[in-house]
Amino acid sequence: MKIKSFPHGVHPPEFKELTAEKPLEQMPPSEKVMIPLLQHFGSPAQPLVQKGDEVLLGQKIGEGKSLFSASVHSSVSGKVLSVESLNHPGGSPVLTVTIANDGQDSVFPERRGEKNPFSLRPEEIRQKVKEAGVVGLGGAAFPTSVKLSPPKDKPIDTLIINGCECEPLLTSDYRLMLEAPDDILKGAELARIATGAERIIVGIEENKKEAFELFQDKLQNSPGEAVLLKTKYPQGAEKNLIYSLLRRKVPRGGLPFDVKIVVQNVGTAKAIWDAVKDGKPLYERAITVSGQSIKEPKNIITRIGTPFRDVINFCGGASDEANILVMGGPMMGIAQWSLDVPVVKGTSGMLAWPAPSLSREYPCIRCSRCLEHCPMGLVPTQLAKYVKFDLFKEAEDWGILDCVECGSCQYTCPSKIPLVHWIRLGKNKIISLRKKSA
Template identity: 65%
Template structure:
């Protein structure tokens, strides 16, 4: 039997896919939504509405005025209650549009069925994706219209659709592939045409054979295939996925288009199809609400701007002893200090865990486990030492900005050193330094 494709290094955490067999449920929107104007990589959108304005479902309420930005749309119809700062899942205040839901879901005129989306030109596909405010739904939230427009000297030959969902606990992408395979495949075909790629590869971990079979039923006549990869974390990281499927290595500091590849998440592919078929902007997404401290774990389709407290209450609430709420997965997600934060475009899940105690850090014993498991082939302990000493040039030279923050190093560290925390601190500082130099 042929060995399953994969990438070097990585780890094998417990999968804990508690909701893999639970179909997606539509969560009715709450009485009030809080829609941040920054839910993506890049600059925030500029507000187009003010307090007292009436808005329709799908209406553009925030306009992207920078290249790296994304439009923002109303996820309910109703009246604007405020345009004010709210707490972003990242922990800082951002400007948001607060809407009182009228419960009617009155659609805006732009949301209408289009005839034969597969006949659209590449430019028309990109235009509709941009107007829909679509971003990468795998976590990075990079504006999709930008990804669909690589430099002219970087031709794309392969589109990879990422269905790995390698984070423990999360299963929403799995359910999308089981329940909406045709929409995902058609959205992928639109993305392929938009960038002029010659083929599509759907990359899934081998713990999802049912999803692979579901997708294969809709590939007839398309230059596409489904490949099952070894289940290992972080198989779904872009550079790891490209290496596993194609054997190509994205150069240090480079991007997938440097090796002729574009990677999109399965949820993004579905969003592309919805935008091109019916003009539907990105106003909802699939998430998993799970963990040992959630009473009724579920997979949900949730409107953007829905408060975390409302989402959790729809799953029966928290069990006694819950104290750690993570948006995203347990490896790369962010712990939350408040249940008032909203679901945003980049929210892949909500994981509730038992009381977590930070274990005491011990001195590094130079065991090398962090190096052995790092998929980016970095030396995390050395990078952290430079960051702690504020030796920024050395930290960058040793690859701080190449870290994907997957957490493999910290997971495997017997001394419980908070390596990812320190590298995140260093990366943020290095990015600020670069912005100052380029200003």
């Protein structure tokens, strides 16, 4: 069997064995949840509740009013303690609804499931997905209803289901594939109907052979197929995945729509099914809690809004030498400075390590390793230099906005130059300059 892949990239040590055989475990809800009204790409949801209100499990507490927004729902039943700006694991403070859990899990009664989801029209599927506040669960948290709405002049022929989970240490998608393959495939079929795609391809890395064989078996005699991909980082980045599977190149500044493709992560596909079949809002998700400093690494299903501190305690706590906590994977994750931030829809993992021995940064020796490993064909060393000297126009001309912030360049740099830091800074600056001049 030919194993597909993309050029460049890296292969960091995986460390997936810490949790790969650990089934998903339901974590009991916390006594208090903190639910930010911005957990997605786009504008924040508008609050629908205030201090003192009683809320039910799954009740909408924030309305995503604009196209690029997503509604948020309560992940417990209980009383609203506050609606105020609180720290967010993404970095900046965000308006957040804090709820005291009454321990009853009284379900909001107006959930509208669907007896025959496959009879729905595309716009009905999109509406139910929007109503449930579903966003991409691979980490980007892009509103899913938008991704399921290709422009009329850009017909879709293929829906790709992303089962790569290429970040080291993370295994919750793998467990989801083993434990809920039918829900994933039914959600994928709804996404196929919504986008008008003709076929489904499920892309899975070869380090998840068991999941691949399961999907291959389940997709027999269907218009879909499972395809085995080389274990390489960042195989799961959309543009690389599309190239690996279909040899199509998304144009610079373009979207998968431009090459007739929509990509959804396996967790998102399951959330689509839960939203449409059961009317279940996105108020919990699967995450991996792992790393050298976590005493009992696990895969868990946890409620949105659960404090990081509670999650770590549920996994046996962190050892004394723990010094670094990251939300997400080790390559693209966001370092945390507090345990009092909540799990959000985009939290795919929580990892902890002892502090690494600090290595200082050295001058660039022009070894070109960063170029050789960049999956987007960029020149990271040059981009970083342009940003350092405020040459944003030049950085843009050299394609800085195409950087997917995968970290492959920095991982391979022998001089330990924080290339992603500079590139991210440059991207943010260019985007804010664009907004100012609009």
